[in-house]
Amino acid sequence: MSQLPKICARLACAAALLVGTSLASANGLPASINKVIKKYKVPTKALSILVTPVEGGTPLVSHNSKTPRNPASTAKLVTTWAALDLLGPAHKWTTELHAVGDVEAGTLNGDLVIKGGGDPFLVLEEIWKMLGELRRAGIRHITGDLVVDDSRYAMEPQDTGAFDGERHRLYNVIPTALTINFNSTRFVFNGSDGRALYTIPTLDNLKLVNNIKRTKGRCKSNALSLRMQVEPDNVVRFSGKLPLKCKDYELSRNVMDSVDYALGTFMGIWAQWGGTIAGGVRRGSTPEGSKPLVRYKSRPLGELVRPVNKWSNNIMARLLLYAIGATRYAPPVTRKNAAKVLLAHLKKRGINVEQLFIENGSGLSRASRVSAQQLVQLLSVAWQRPTMPEFISSLSIVGVDGTTRRRFKRRGEQGRVHVKTGLLRDVVSIAGYVRANNNRMYTIAMLLNSNRARGGAGRALQDRLIEWVYKR
Template identity: 25%
Template sequence: MVFKKTAMVFLAIMMSFAAVFTVTPEHSEVQAASSYHSMEKSLNAIMGDATMKSINSSVTVRKASTGEIVYQSNADKKVTPASTLKLLTSAAALETLGEEYRFHTDLLTDGSISKGVLNGNIYLRGQGDPTLMKKDLDQFAVTLAKLGVKQITGDLIGDDTWFDSVRLSPSIDKSDETHYYAAQIAGLTLSPNTDYDAGTVIVDAKPTKNGYKSKVTLTPDTGIVTIVNKSKTVPKGQKNTLSIKRQYGTNNIIVTGNVPVGSTGKREWVTVSNPTAYTLDVFKKSLSAKGITFKASSKTARRQAPTHATIITSKQSMPLKSLMRPFMKLSNNTHAEILAKTMGKQVYGQGSWSAGLRVMREYAQSIGLDPTEWVFEDASGMSHKNKVTSEQLTELLYLVRQAPWYGSFVQGLPVAGMNDRFVGGTLKNRLKGAAVKGKVIAKTGSLNHVNSLAGYVETKNGETLIFTVLTQGQAKSTTPTIDRIATILANS
């Protein structure tokens, strides 16, 4: 998963969206629509189907220009939104933190440098930056080397106290913890590549010789995890049964199964237990690569940097408006939870879920949403206990169009059928027909027995509609049905 630089293409696409999706709303009384009979008939046929009638669903369609509801089905029914909850998270973050907000990671010391020796401790202090990578830690090491440092007498300390010590939201199940979408949230964390799945390491297992174990490599290289390799290379043409998972409650990554000769093997983004220790371990390797060593008595620890510590160098993340693309297009759960805790820290001085979710609720109420219609215990949408109505989600999508940061909000949404991952995102392989490709920009949502889609669609007449489709309790995915609804709207 490589970040393709398609800036010119993306700019052209977003300029075309600007003309369609950024009309300044006009205030008018919401009233029954009379010019959408064909659309209503087609949607009623879908919603009246036996499959849809047997599940929980909520559908609302509005005119983007006025907010007028032109179609609704169970619009006031609360349904689990899955990742469409991120629409509220991103809006609240842009409003609370600002488009230009950047995360900072600082390298500090409480000592002094003399004759190549840093006499004192060295601190790595984070603010939860999900874009921090090994190359940034390498640059910190370069800075120390340029200052002439060859040895550090004190400890290597990680300061992750920007956030509280609760690393997993209540919605994360034991079985989820190995997966990238359920990474631990920490004030000091590291991403393996520019998808920015913070708190994970990329594990590659590739075939070797028949009868031998696979070759396992880590990106970045780290000793914080232990690879337990139980895999086996088998003859070409046999089934690839490789499994790569972290053992619950440990940093042991278990690799099992068969990998055929000549195959690509398997690659997984696996979470680490204790992202702070992971970041410090990779940083220590960066220092070693520059010839910087620690005394034998030095330790690696976690605690807050003293107020008198001096900043040696810092790294700033991209601004929040740019982070919207990897966050929303790839539906990054870790980004959502980091932003929630950051909002809590910014407003209430507490980098906690309770403070962050409070900010989100207060933001919703401040723009006129009904707080009694929103129930959520995380910011990513992972919890099945989260509930909202399609009426409220479409109202949110209508109201944010008036915000000065709306351009940053909308350019983060996935675009139907667009092949580039950082344009199409989670809609890359959906809605690819000529009548709808590029005309739907919306946030997807998916959990077990839950599917949703919420965003904007351009009709064949050039009108912009706001829509939300929430479904819950289905035995099979309702994604095909949701895409049929989006296609009907595009053809209206």
């Protein structure tokens, strides 16, 4: 009797076993994903997954891929790629310093205007270098005020605590066209230099009231009970308990209006250059026809998209959306007009924008909507565009850096996966590129909108998806 039927039967059985270990027949999802779904009781109708070869073709997995969902911070992929594609990786922003008055023997007899150009990374180091240029321009003393011109963008009045009640958290900062150092005040307790409490940067217009009781014992989380109260007139009051062994304990918060923060930062850094300013601060406009004393250029966009995607910087992402809007609209650029420009550009590149909505560029939103299909489509288009290297290098490398630096350590997936993750209450997402074990590149997107995203389910789904794609 021929052995062919038996051989065929064995091969069919083996094939069936192989399929059984990779895909579940009920919903087309990998078995490892279904195991997580079952363990955490994740409703499959709340989950979207799409995996395709980066060059296109038949999806490996497609589950609710056209359903619009809240993308959380994977929305930053849309914002950063559109910014790179529209502006180019060499794009820089300009912050200007204008003298309103005569300059005599190193003294500006009048005001100094600082005109914001929307630089998303105007951190302390950049302010220091910019004021060095002002000093070299011959200015040392300023008799008038510091005038803040942030009129390039029409920032809508918003309550910084509206999203989750945490109005002093840095991720909730609403930036302006002149956002200095993310409006961040770093409080340092029990300094190694003996100071009980100080700030970085030094802010002479911020008053600190320290009522913290310093206790004995080890520095453990359950021994900390710090409370912060922000009061009118730039007063911050601390109370609670802090062990003396908690040396250089730090807490970064947004506690000042952006205009007051600009003055405090300016005074401290300007003094390092031997400069003085006699006046206060106010919001105003740059005189028409004024020529700047200093035109300070930012770092290039190709460099700045990295902290946006690797570390999920919400403030920078918001400012990138306005920069996108500024390619078509004259100042003051509104958020709604910026969103229009963003969608128009996606559509121009062949990306489906039906029901796609990016509220503020960062993903810190309950209204934003993107489908897994749209994310994968964007990733595939980005792969073919000239800015592909800058875009992919901005993503977190699994097991290496960014938000996924601690995952898949000392495993095959380490260093072969570039992704952006997203996390909000009841929202978990991930999207990016996976170079599989067969050396093929795949695009992935997973969005879960459910209260079941809590308690480890979202993270488990992300990891099992990466793991499954890598093992191709």
